[in-house]
Each structure stands twice: as structure tokens, then as C-alpha cells.
Amino acid sequence: MVQALDEQQIKQILNYDDAQRASYFIKEVVANDEVWILKDEHGCVMLNTEDEDCVPVWPHKEFAQAWATDEWQACQPEAISLSKWFSHWSHGLADDELALVVFPSQNEQGLVFYPDELEQELKNKQKNQSAKGQR
Template sequence: MSAPLTQSQIDDILALDAEKRFKYLVKEVVSNREIWILTDEHGCVMLNTDEEDGVPVWPNKEFAELWATGEWEECKAEAISLNKWHSRWTYGLEDDELAVVIFPDQSEEGLVISPEELDFELKQQARK
């Protein structure tokens, strides 16, 4: 687990574009060995677009918690170990034909990729 982020660090990271947030997420997830989602009594939170449904993921607890407002204020940030992500989540999301929404910002902007693509990038980063 990483040290808590300062507000200045959070602001700087949120100012990054979607591609840079993706790179930050990959490095943080591999470094901390965990990825963050939001959950409620029904399971994990989903984002829906015209084309597909996806599970939003964040690199740190602080960013996931920033989303737990409004209609999601009852949600809790939950860490998933990197091992569990590789062994269960990647295949489960693919089987359910769900995408992964990478580190969406407050305006719901984030890269939408396949679970397999995220898994590949995480494994590439782990080899470095």
C-alpha cells in the first residue's frame, strides 16, 4: 500500500490527460499491487456509454473516493489485489463483455479499453 497522496499531488494527477492518467494508473497499480474500484450493495459501480458498459478503475484510494458523491455517495472504495485482478477480474469482465474505464476524471473522461488490454499493459509494466 502506498502513502496517502497530498491534495497537491491529487490536483496535479487529475490535471493529466486521459493517456497520461492511463500510464500513471499502470505504474501505480503494479507498484502498489492493487487496483481500486467503487462498490455498493449491488456490486461494483458501472459506467455506461452508447457503445458499451464498463467498470471504472483507479490507481489509488483517494481518486476512487472522489467519485463517491451524488448518486454514488453510498459507494465505498475497494482495493483488488493485482493477483486477483489477473486471475479473476480480467476473464470475468471479458466473459460479461464489459470494458474497463481507466481512471475517469470528474467529467467522466477516461480511456475505455478491453480487460485484456489492461491486463497486457500491467504485465508489461511488471516486467520493467
């Protein structure tokens, strides 16, 4: 069971820079075995950079929910298991030529990953976790 974050933890994490948020995202997604997106009846929320169309992803429901305001107020957070992420989402996003913005800040800043890059980061973290567990 994923433990809910308290307000102080959320505030502290939101003050992380892009790299710290990305690192936190990788760690938490592997620990909790889920990626969070925002969806409505049309699909998932999209952000645009100068070069890429991106799907924002978050490590916890609370962070995704915080984005469900203004034009996205009808959106709902949705958890995607890592196994489903690896089997469907990574390939589907790559096929659609979409990138991911990992744990964007409220001003839409975050590190951009291509689906295969994020999958590799997550799988590397999984390997490291299981190696530590076997010692």
C-alpha cells in the same frame, strides 16, 4: 505500504489528460499491487459509453473515494490485488462483455480498455519493473 497522496499531488494528477492518467494508473497499480473500484451492495459502479458498459478503475483510494458522491454516495472504495485481478476480474469482466474506463476524470472522461488489453499493459509493466530490479 502505499503512501497517501497530498492535496497538491492530487490536484496535479487530476489535471493530466486521458493518456497521462492511464499511464499513471498503470505505473501506480503495478507499484502498489492493487486496483481500486467503487462498490455498493449491488456490485461495482458502472459507466456507459456509446459502445460499451464499463467498470471505472482508479490507481489510489483517494481518486475512487472522490467519485462516491450523488448517486454513488453509498459506494465504498475497494482495493483488488493484482493477483486477484489477473485470476478473477479480467476473465469475469471479459465474460460479462464489460470494458474498463481507466482512471476517469470527474467529467467521466478516460481511456477505455478491454480486460485483456489492460491485463497485458499491467503485465508488461510488471516485466519491465522486474527487469530493472535485476540489473
